[in-house]
Amino acid sequence: MALHDTKKHNTKPNVAAIFGVTGLVGRQLARSLLSAGPGDIDVDDDWKVYGVARRRLPEEEDEFRGHPGYRFVLCDLLCREDVEKKLAPMDDVTHVFWLTWAAGFPVDTVECYDENKSMMGNALDVILRNATGLRHVSLQTGVKHYVSLTGGSGDEGVMLYDEESPRIDVGRNFYYGLEDLLDEKLPGRNVAWSIHRPGLIAGCSRRTFYNFVGSLCVYGTLCKYLGLPFLFGGTRRCWEEMHIDCSDARLVAEQHVWAATRGGPRRGEAFNAINGEDYAWKEIWGAIGEKLGVTGGGVSEEFVYAEAMAGKEDVWREIVEGNGLVKTEVEELANWQMLDVMFRIPKKMLVSRKKIDSMGFKTRRYGALDSMLYWIDVMRKHKYIP
Structure with missing residues (x-):
């Protein structure tokens, strides 16, 4: 009906x-x-x-x-x-x-x-x-x-x-x-x-296979809980140059x-x-880490998320239980393979938003860092992370 x-x-x-x-x-x-x-x-x-x-x-x-x-x-x-x-x-x-x-x-x-x-x-x-x-x-x-x-x-x-x-x-x-x-x-x-x-895409969901902000949030939370540095695991080129809008x-x-x-x-x-703003991870990574309560990050070409975060499921459950969070499993919020791909993109996927701007689309322009920080707050609001 x-x-x-x-x-x-x-x-x-x-x-x-x-x-x-x-x-x-x-x-x-x-x-x-x-x-x-x-x-x-x-x-x-x-x-x-x-x-x-x-x-x-x-x-x-x-x-x-x-x-x-x-x-x-x-x-x-x-x-x-x-x-x-x-x-x-x-x-x-x-x-x-x-x-x-x-x-x-x-x-x-x-x-x-x-x-x-x-x-x-x-x-x-x-x-x-x-x-x-x-x-x-x-x-x-x-x-x-x-x-x-x-x-x-x-x-x-x-x-x-x-x-x-x-x-x-x-x-x-x-x-x-x-x-x-x-x-x-x-x-x-x-x-x-x-x-x-x-x-x-920067957003909030527990039902998204390629959930970038969720992956960063879980990684940062695990780093804080375990006393680990908040590393950017990827190529130096992806660290220093913009590869995707x-x-x-x-x-x-x-x-x-x-x-x-x-x-x-x-x-x-x-x-x-797209947001339409240029950015590089080296420029915003520290602020993302600070938002998640972690420091000591930098670029490491040897660091692989899928390997470093393997076997952390029980640790995540401890964090969820200890902070009264919505009950989730690591894989519901984080995709380590995605981070490993995004931070090692071999081709630049940079596009123009000139067309839609010229046709009268009058939305606000978001900065990459503003987007990340906003959606981290939304993740907290929904009690997916502490």
């Missing part, structure tokens, strides 16, 4: 289906549309929100529980039967925000490509058949659209990639499959769509809403979604 209208006088209510609502941007997007918490963005109209995810947050962590405009939908998007059962009643959806992906296989593999395309295909088939008032689909991918970390990339001489940069012919990037699926299914319908490409989850969420509601963007238009 569809949600009841929360704005009776609006003849065309906005109804969002957020796929990946428990993730970094999904959680912030729901929070912003429902005006349910910190970091709210300016939203002109009332929204109803279906939050779709494959796993449910515990009741004590679900900040939207009881909100009259929100309904959580537990759904396995790879199961066609479950998709039909759970999504068919969502016949009042006007805006789809696709922020999820399947991490069952390594990226750039045929299996990862096929799995992610199947997920979106299952959902779109049901939504397009039943939600006759659908107006916009917003797809989130990332700046890995421009560079392969497993082989060669496109133009090695490019300093800043823009939205017109060509696809790279390496591996099977599932981002391309999702874009092609929208090109296949949406033309001929009165539905617009946009594509958003963030960089390294930072994207605050608040900015990315606001960009999704802007594109979906600004009066009809061209169909299939892509936008980079």
